[in-house]
Amino acid sequence: MITEERQVRVEAVRSPRLRDYGSVQTLSSSIVSEGLHRPVTLWSDGTLISGGRRHHAHLLLGRRTIAAVFVDTIEDAAVRLLDDSRDGTAGRPWKWSEICRLWALMRKLDEPAAVGRLAAARQLAVKNRTLTKQGLRRPGREKARSDDYVLSVLRVPFGMSEANAGRLWAIYAISEGLRNPDRQKDAVESLRMIDAGEASIWACYKRLLHGQSTPLPRLAVAQPAQSTAAAQQLAVWERALPQLEGLTSGLAELGPPNPDLTWEQVSPAHVRLAAVRRNLEKIIKQMKGVASS
Numbered sequence: 328m329i330t331e332e333r334q335v336r337v338e339a340v341r342s343p344r345l346r347d348y349g350s351v352q353t354l355s356s357s358i359v360s361e362g363l364h365r366p367v368t369l370w371s372d373g374t375l376i377s378g379g380r381r382h383h384a385h386l387l388l389g390r391r392t393i394a395a396v397f398v399d400t401i402e403d404a405a406v407r408l409l410d411d412s413r414d415g416t417a418g419r420p421w422k423w424s425e426i427c428r429l430w431a432l433m434r435k436l437d438e439p440a441a442v443g444r445l446a447a448a449r450q451l452a453v454k455n456r457t458l459t460k461q462g463l464r465r466p467g468r469e470k471a472r473s474d475d476y477v478l479s480v481l482r483v484p485f486g487m488s489e490a491n492a493g494r495l496w497a498i499y500a501i502s503e504g505l506r507n508p509d510r511q512k513d514a515v516e517s518l519r520m521i522d523a524g525e526a527s528i529w530a531c532y533k534r535l536l537h538g539q540s541t542p543l544p545r546l547a548v549a550q551p552a553q554s555t556a557a558a559q560q561l562a563v564w565e566r567a568l569p570q571l572e573g574l575t576s577g578l579a580e581l582g583p584p585n586p587d588l589t590w591e592q593v594s595p596a597h598v599r600l601a602a603v604r605r606n607l608e609k610i611i612k613q614m615k616g617v618a619s620s
Contacts, residue, residue: 329403332366334392337385340367342375343432346425351384358384366394368407370436376404376429377411380419401437401480408484422522426485427499434477444476494532495521501535510535 357364358381367378375382376398385393398404421429434441458464475493482492498521501507501514517531584593 328399329407330397332394332396335369335373335395337382337390337393339373340369340375340382340393340395341373342379342382343428344379345428345432346379346421348380348383349419351380351387354380355384355388358388358390363394365411366396368404368411369395369397370404371397371399372436374432374436376433377408400440401433401477404433405480405484408481421485423495423528424499424518424522427495427518430477430481430496431499431503433481437477441476491528494528498528498531498535507535 363381365378365381367381368376370376378395382393396407398407455464459466475496478492478496479489482489487495497506498514498517501510502518504511507514514535517526517535520526521528521531
């Protein structure tokens with residue numbers, strides 16, 4: 328859970344320095360004149376998750392304490408990262424490599440919870456097999472939320488798809504020597520190009536993982552930090568789409584209207600479903616427009 332805001336000693340904050348803070352002069356002036364707009368976010372052990380520039384500004388100002396809230400799950404950390412993007416004074420666009428370093432830190436902090444999730448998943452699998460053998464459950468596996476739970480949660484504040492987050496992490500893992508050490512130098516250069524907007528994540532991923540020897544195209548790539556509204560919409564889609572998928576499956580199982588029903592009985596539901604269909608078709612058309620642009 329996210330704790331209530333409280334004051335902690337600035338020196339007690341464990342800052343891993345995941346990113347380049349840049350100039351904090353404007354932020355420092357704002358803190359002196361207006362105070363801190365938003366508290367920093369710390370893990371339960373005091374590790375800094377979000378608010379590195381605010382913490383750095385407090386150190387330079389010689390402040391003894393800083394307002395902070397504590398989290399102990401990656402889900403709550405994602406909420407705080409998303410909320411922090413609302414503060415334009417404190418915020419600064421993240422580079423892609425900096426996002427990867429944050430993910431790497433969160434993986435370490437999340438290890439105890441990851442062990443628990445794995446144990447729960449195994450227990451659920453045993454239970455489902457038992458129910459299937461007893462004829463109380465349809466055969467088949469449950470749809471996994473993601474192949475990488477940490478990325479599936481922590482990609483949302485940065486407006487990334489699961490596929491692109493997975494590709495970026497694969498490049499970072501190679502650059503850190505976690506896999507394919509013979510391609511490490513290529514991965515380091517790929518991350519530099521991605522940060523600089525000289526190549527896309529997909530182009531670098533394809534070159535590293537699929538052994539393409541062709542030069543990387545020099546593209547104008549958007550910065551990773553998207554607007555708060557865009558990131559929030561992605562989060563809403565993540566929650567709403569599974570519900571819509573479940574609803575459509577339920578409607579399919581209901582089957583066509585019974586012939587004994589009259590049009591007067593069917594028409595109210597028909598009108599409401601038609602309105603839903605029109606709204607969905609409008610959204611799908613807009614998505615196609617974005618995909619083709």
